[in-house]
Amino acid sequence: MKKRKPAKTLNLILTGVGGQGNVMASRVLAGMLVDAGYVVTIGETFGMSQRGGSVMSHLRVSPDEVKSPQIPAWGADVIVALEPLEALRVLGVYGNPDVCVLSNTRPVYPIGVITGELGYPSREIIMEKFSLLAASAWMIDATDAGVRLGNPVLSNIVMIGALAETGLLPFNRGMFAKEIKKTLPPDKLSLNMKAFDEGRAMIRQESVALKNL
Amino acid sequence: MNKLLSPDKSTVLFLGNEAIARGALEAGLAVATGYPGTPSSEVIESLAGVAARRNLYVEWSVNEKVALEVAAAASFSGLRAMAVMKQNGVNVASDFLLHLIASGTRGGLVLVSCEDPGALSSVNEGESRYFARMLEMPLLEPADFQEAKDLTKWAFELSEEIRNVVMLRSVTRMSHASGNVVCAKLPTKSRRAKFEYDGPVMDSQTGPMISTPVVAKHRLHQEKLKTVEALFEKSPFNRYSGPAKPKLLVVTSSVCFLYVREALSMLGLERDVGILKLATTWPLPPRLLERNLQRAEKILVVEEVLPFLEENVKVLASAMAGRIGVKTFFGKYDGTLPAAGELNPDIVARAIGGIMKVKPKTPPASYLAEVKKAAALIPAREQTFCAGCPHRASFWNIRRAIALDGREGFVCGDIGCYSMAALSPATGYNTMPTLHSMGSGTGLAGGFAKLSAFGLDKPVMAVCGDSTFYHAVIPALINAQHNRADITFIVLDNAGTAMTGFQPHPGLPVSALKETVPAVDIACVCRGIGAKVAVADPFDIDGTSKILTDYLAEKGSVKVLILRQACALSPEKKGKKTFNVRVNEELCLGDACGCNRLCTRVFRCPALTWDSARKKAVVDEVICAGCGVCVSICPQNAIVKAQGNM
Ligand code: SF4
Ligand code: SF4
Secondary structure, three states: OOOOOOOOOEEEEEEEEOOOOHHHHHHHHHHHHHHOOOEEEEEEOOOHHHOOOEEEEEEEEEOOOOOOOOOOOOOOOEEEEOOHHHHHHHHHHHOOOOOEEEEEOOOOOOHHHHOOOOOOOOHHHHHHHHHHHOOEEEEEOHHHHHHHHOOHHHHHHHHHHHHHHHOOOOOOHHHHHHHHHHHOOHHHHHHHHHHHHHHHHHHHHOOOOOOOO | OOHHHOOOOOEEEEEHHHHHHHHHHHOOOOEEEEOOOOOOHHHHHHHHHHHHHHOOEEEEOOOHHHHHHHHHHHHHOOOOEEEEEEHHHHHHHHHHHHHHHHHOOOOOEEEEEEEOOOOOOOOOOOOOHHHHHHHOOOEEOOOOHHHHHHHHHHHHHHHHHHOOOEEEEEEHHHHOOEEEEEOOOOOOOOOOOOOOOOOOOOOOOOOOOOOOOHHHHHHHHHHHHHHHHHHHHHOOOOEEEOOOOOOEEEEEEOOHHHHHHHHHHHHOOOOOEEEEEEOEEEOOOHHHHHHHHOOOOEEEEEOOOOOHHHHHHHHHHHHOHHHHOOOEEEOOOOOOOOOOOOOOHHHHHHHHHHHHOOOOOOOOHHHHHHHHHHHOOOOOOOOOOOOOOHHHHHHHHHHHHHHHHOOOOEEEOOOOHHHHHHHOOOOOOOOOOEOOOOOHHHHHHHHHHHHHHHOOOOOEEEEEEHHHHHHHHHHHHHHHHHOOOOEEEEEEEOOOEHHHOOEOOOOOOEOOOOOEOOOOOHHHHHHHOOOEEEEEOOOOHHHHHHHHHHHHHOOOOEEEEEEEOOOOOOOOOOOOOOEEEEEOOOOOOHHHOOOOOHHHHHHOOOOEEEEOOOOEEEEOOOOOOOOOHHHHHOOOOOEEEEEOOO
16 A cells, blocks of 8 residues: 655546535645645635535645645546545546545436436446556545444545545544534534545455455 | 634645635624625525524525625624625626715625636536626635635625625635645634714715715725725735746746646746736735836736636736836737637647747657547537436426427526426427526516517427526526516426525525524416416426417416426435336337437436347446436336436
């Protein structure tokens, strides 16, 4: 497993479908990194793009400088996806042979798929594409973990826990605990820590990532 | 602690909009007003959150013009005030703005326009920068988050220096992006309001606040703009970076500066290309431009959306051509950059690369080939109403009524989440063929209704949201009623400004500051102008379509139907389900049902999905909001509901 401590800018894209808690996840990640002394830029769009559409947050972690809130094409280092199709979509614009992907397994079907006009690639095909387009990839059942913990929207925290365990971004459990204390009411903290730990455990179990070069 | 009140010298991650709010606080803001509109809303929202502790008055005004008027009253009384809106809001405010600039101001008054190049969350990509030139108003454009804060603060000082309004322009990629900001001190003293008006008419500080005598005051204002120019010449917010004699000079402003810097590093051209970053974009400081334009023969102007900066730079360059020589300009006029849509580092890199004959790096061809193969498998993800959205039910009712009526009635649309009904035919069931500005649906409907004498004999409807009703619909409605336009007017009342995040509006008994205030009742307003009014719940499919069908058949003038049901994402509904809904597999006939899969092909709730292996409809319980509407649309009664957790 690679440990990355950014001496140069690290580009992370958090993606999913409107309503999955993308914005919250990117804020939590950024908050930890700002406290750790990095210059962080987050680019995101919200508003109409949230209504069932694809959403993306671009997180840029630099040792010293404000960055463009839009990552250039083929420029992602890490892709975290709350929805697997969206990981694939982002790879098609921001991927490169060195990118690492961490994806939730649970599909949210686009309307065109529900109506039968479009097809949704199978889990096997998505995994195959990850292995062709990324240097490493992890897929975890984060929504299921959220549902088990009582609320599917916790999947975003499960993903953050998993991300911590991959070591792709310079943060840990202690930093996470400190960050969520700033915004969450005290009665929500332990549930969120549980979700975080659940995510870490899932990466540990998935002892070998799909492709870990 | 609210992060907007972070202590002096602390480094905080702020949204661009929060940085603007913090800058205003550091300047000693007293009054902030606005009308919600993406990407501007968080400025007022975040200020409302600290109003009590900072002794501010913050309000969501009924529209942008009134917002500016309320803010101006504070300025006339010597306080610092700010009015915040999205780009097209400036159009709404512009009539007052024209006269306000003519009368002048007193306490620092800043107009913040947050614009949306690329229309990421708008139905236009209008430019308000031209207002700066047209109305002769100083314009500032921050290029990063720190500047968003610092320039806002300075805007108040500048406004007081020239005793007139200053405009600060942000864009979505700044307002809704976040970055590190180092805070400065918050003032401890506040001013008292005092409004003087018995001084001489030409004295804007003690005399009456009026725009006459027009020409004399206009001249006075133009003299003040010379002061602005002089201050802009020295402004530390305008910066050149790069070699002393670059092969290409890029002139830019706003977030485009970050794109240019990124593009240069992508192309490895940092040592060849210089960047003149301007924060004061109208009026341009001529001497600063002269010094910098001299550096290079080739000049590229990078901006969003229209070539505003390019035009102004060219005008100055032609006036000084005798001293700086003739330049070759690149930008929007010659097609180096597109004049529609937003920019990004890739577009800018291609433009610079084209001039400098350098190509941006791409992954190996084998990788790109795999990307292409994968892309073919990715289905598009269309925007749609949320699961449980009242608008889906409303348009379902409208669709039914139009079908029953049989005369091809149609709906004139308006601005809000329900605009999506026009953006995707599948969302509005092909019922809503027009969409323009706030309130225009009703105005258009009133016009269509007068065309029967010319052979257009279709029932005409208009929809509008609750917030939109107060903003701009009322005059159009009065017009329709008074001129006897036969229209069915439907208010989609979802109890808040859902699209921009549930800001209150005059229909609710609560203000931006969470105080209890009188609610202005839409039904009463409509009855007051003499219209016929009914109220229904759009989730009651049978009841609502009956009223609508009757309305369409009835001759008259304005018939109003208020469809009341809270937004699926509203704080009181979120996470709760009125019903637990599931598909009874025994009853669901799947493809064999004569309904052509009404549920999943036509109705299109994202939570009502299709199991293609078993050929049955299935409710995705994670996405389902439990509204129960789909229960009434299934002709087989195969979708069933039980009480939920609400
Ligand atoms: S936010 Fe509310 S009003 Fe807007 S689409 Fe979703 S449910 Fe409908
Ligand atoms: S009850 Fe039916 S219409 Fe309502 S959200 Fe669930 S699936 Fe969609």
